[in-house]
Amino acid sequence: MKIGIKGIRRVSAVAVTAGAVLTAGAFTSPAQAATLKTPTIAAKGGFVMNNGTGKSLFTKAADSRLSTGSTTKIMTARVVLAQQNLNLDSKVTVQKAYSDYIVSKTASSAHLIVGDKLTVRQLLYGLMLPSGCDAAYALADKFGSGSTRAARVKSFIGKMNSTAKSLGLTNTRFDSFDGIGSGGNYSTPRDLTKLASNAMKYSTFRTVVKTKSTKQKVTTKSGGYRYMSWTNTNNLLGSYAGTIGVKTGSGPEAKYCLVFAATRSGKTVIGTVLASSSVANRTADAKKLMDYGFKK
Secondary structure (H helix, E strand, O other): OOOOHHHHHHHHHHHHHHHHHHHHOOOOOHHHHHOOOOOOOOOOEEEEEEOOOOOEEEEEOOOOOEOOHHHHHHHHHHHHHOOOOOOOOOEEEOOHHHHHHHHHHOOOOOOOOOOOEEEHHHHHHHHHOOOOHHHHHHHHHHHOOOOOHHHHHHHHHHHHHHHHHHOOOOOOEOOOOOOOOOOOOEEOHHHHHHHHHHHOOOHHHHHHHOOOEEEEEEEOOOOOEEEEEEEOOOOOOOOOOOEEEEEEEEEOOOEEEEEEEEEEOOEEEEEEEEEEOOHHHHHHHHHHHHHHHHHO
């Protein structure tokens, strides 16, 4: 029986495939890849996209407006980093108002100490790693405009909303600098993902959000110094290969949220889950969606 060149190739391919099955135990055929099962997530809303192309890879209520919790702080950082002539090493003195705010709201804290001086860069770490609402307040106070603290905060929140508009985030609104608002803080999985993708264009943002923990030397009121240690609330760092960010969020209305991103083999997937049912589930949701995104 004559076997043409094409036939030989087919036989060889079958032999190689059979060998792969014997050694690896399983393989993904084109047919299986085409029928990649869409994951089920606990979160009310979810969205994943290819960060390089902007192509949507997964959607679940992707344009439904939901409370954002501390994922709001992505925009806080984005507004700061977009300031003209930004000096990341300029110092900010911690005011009593910031610590009073933390106490009154029982908010997540970077444990800033009144009278200490921190750089803007250090405040960004305090904002994004332990999700410090005191750090958020300090940044809003510094980068807002006005003669009073209330005016500066209002101005800063205005900048957050104008930035959202400029980025085309039509289903996003902020009424606070940290996510603890009066019910008027909302976004969608798609909008938050687009925001995070834009924020990741800033090298400082990328550096901060991929940091698992940090120890920062700050100046005390008396002119001495102390060290502040912060650990990132994003437990994907170190538990999911390739993770490069981004930010957790939670709250009575927001439930459990996570904006996430990872890079593998030159491909970056970025996405959001909002209103998941627990810390464990938001992490599991994100892992499922990234696994799915990398396979698509």
